Amino acid sequence: MQLVLNPGMIGCAMGETILTELDDIEALDRAYRARLLRFVAYSTGDMDLAETVVQDCLLKAYNGRESFRGECSVYTWLAHIAGNLVKDHQRTRRFQFWRRVQKTGPDLSELSGILPSGESSPESQILARERAQQVSGALEVLSENQRSIFVMRFVDEMDLAEISAATGMHRSTVKTHLHRAVKAVRQQVGGRV
Amino acid sequence: MEAGYERQDMKDERHLTDEQFTELLIGSRPAWVQAHLMDCVACREEAERVSGAIGDFAQQSLLWAERRTAARSVRVVERHPAYAWLLHPQAWLAGALATALVVGIGMTLHREHLQPVQQAAVTAQPDAHTTQAETAKVQPAAVKVQAEAKITHSTLKADNALLTAIDGELRADESTPASLYGLEATSYATSTKSAKRTSN
Structure with missing residues (x-):
């Protein structure tokens, strides 16, 4: 007897799994809040805004879970919602006002001030923190698109197709932003650029 | 294999380009x-x-996000069915x-609203009665006044x-002083005239 896999059956099962995950708001929160928070915080450089956007994003995803078609991963879908929410917030006058006030750019020092967990020696921890601060400093001078794409690729480990789906950008545009971001990081870290 | 990589493969002395x-x-x-590496x-x-x-940056950002997330949890109002409250x-x-x-x-408001209306109705209705009563009262009063006026006139008379x-x-x-002293009025007058003449 030959076992034949039916793609329709697999798709149905995957859809049910995703819908179950989306139906449980607490599980959704546990699974994706940290990633979303990191993504939005680095994309905007605004911690309070990041908290608000992540909260809104999870609620929006939960309330609109029936519109999720399962064509991409849940995190890609969430990142897409979060990106749209960030754009909405940036359009508001209030955000633009405070952005003008904070001309020094996003304060990412809080993020890079956390020491990694301590299997390594104190010296290597300090060295790691300095390197992370260099990357954080490089991100501060990037555009928001470059920053978010950099975070999606190197922190969230999304591939180019997922980033393209999340941002709505063409793959080549994603690559261009990524290239500029990597170049800035290399300059900050002390590469041959 | 891309063209850039081929060039790199042929010229090992060159470093990797930015791309x-x-x-x-x-x-x-x-x-x-x-x-090449x-x-x-x-x-x-x-x-x-x-x-x-x-990698360090990713690790630290992960730690940061987990700490921030642990401090807060999602505040969601679950959508229960409309009749769910009946269970409690x-x-x-x-x-x-x-x-x-x-x-x-x-009911309190209704009563408070009704009381002034009733009071107004009660106070409004007696006004009509009193007007009639007063009209009825005024007529005898006029007769009385007229009677009193007649009485007063006759009394005065x-x-x-x-x-x-x-x-x-x-x-x-x-009694005049003259009479008191036994003098008539005429004699008193004549005596007065004679007194005037003598003085002249």
Whole structure:
């Protein structure tokens, strides 16, 4: 007897799994809040805004879970919602006002001030923190698109197709932003650029 | 294999270009790039340095996000069915209390609203009655006044008559100084005239 896999059956099962995950708001929160928070915080450089956007994003995803078609991963879908929410917030006058006030750019020092967990020696921890601060400093001078794409690729480990789906950008545009971001990081870290 | 990589493969003395370096960090690692990194210490050290820095950054950002997330949890109001509150006895009690409160307040307000209207009606209706009553009262009063006026007029006449009679009697009994001294009025007058003549 030959076992034949039916793609329709697999798709149905995957859809049910995703819908179950989306139906449980607490599980959704546990699974994706940290990633979303990191993504939005680095994309905007605004911690309070990041908290608000992540909260809104999870609620929006939960309330609109029936519109999720399962064509991409849940995190890609969430990142897409979060990106749209960030754009909405940036359009508001209030955000633009405070952005003008904070001309020094996003304060990412809080993020890079956390020491990694301590299997390594104190010296290597300090060295790691300095390197992370260099990357954080490089991100501060990037555009928001470059920053978010950099975070999606190197922190969230999304591939180019997922980033393209999340941002709505063409793959080549994603690559261009990524290239500029990597170049800035290399300059900050002390590469041959 | 891309054109840039082929050139790199042919010229080992050259380092990776920016685009190639980005591709390398993204994860595209063809065999010739691996070979170049084995031979080129500068590119290898730079790749290790940059990827290590990005890794440290990712790790620290992950720790930061987890700490922030642990401090907060999602505040979601779950959408229960509309009849879910009926399952709780406290809801029934609260509903009964709320209903009693609403009914009590409503009745109080209704009473307060009705009282001024009733008072106004009560005060408005007697006005009509009093007008009629007053009209009825005014007519006898006028008659009374007229009667009193008649009484007063006749009384005045009687009084005047009485006073005239009294006056007449008094005049009849009136004694002049001359009479008091036994002198007549005429003699008194003549005596006065003669006194004037003598003085002249």
